[in-house]
Amino acid sequence: MKTVRAGLVTALVLLACAVPAQAGAGHSAEDAGDSWLMLTVSHGGTRSAAQGGTMLRCDPPGGDHRHAAAACAELAAAKGHVSDIPKKYVDCPEVFAPVTAHAQGKWRGRQIEYSGTFSNTCVLNARTGSVFALDEA
Known part of the structure; x- marks a missing residue:
């Protein structure tokens, strides 16, 4: 009887140790597990209501x-601030075709809201990296 009881106690201890380890495999608010953004890019001066957006x-x-991998890496380096993504030095055409970019969501548990209007898509991508590179294959 003592052997069975010892076996049960050992099994319960092992089970109790396994459950927190499984729960701990999740992510805290400090991890990127709480990081997601709904992204929209509209051409022209106004955002299209019909445009559903892209989930990152x-x-x-x-x-x-x-x-996604490049956009997440750039956001991680900028601590979730789209405006802090290092700007690329690219020769963009001087064509005025305004685009408005909008991001809303969470970065490591913190609310994020970003909006910016750029003279064209090239300038948008040079300023925001891969985050709003939604139309490119």
Whole structure:
């Protein structure tokens, strides 16, 4: 009887240790598990209401975003601030075809809201990296 009881106690201890380890495998608010953005880019001066947007999830990078890994890496380096993504020095055409970019969601548990209007898509991508590169394959 003592052997059975010792076996049960051992099994319960092992089970109790396994459950917190499984729960701990999740992510805290400090991790990217709470990082997602709904992104829209509209051409012209106003945002299209019909445009559903693109979901970017980080951890693991995914969602509907074609360049999720690069966008998540750039956001991580900028601590979730789109405006702090390093600007690329690119020769963009001097064509006025305004685009408005909007991001709303969470970065590591913190609410994020970003909006910016740029003279064209080239300038948008040079200023925001891969985050709003939604139309490129």
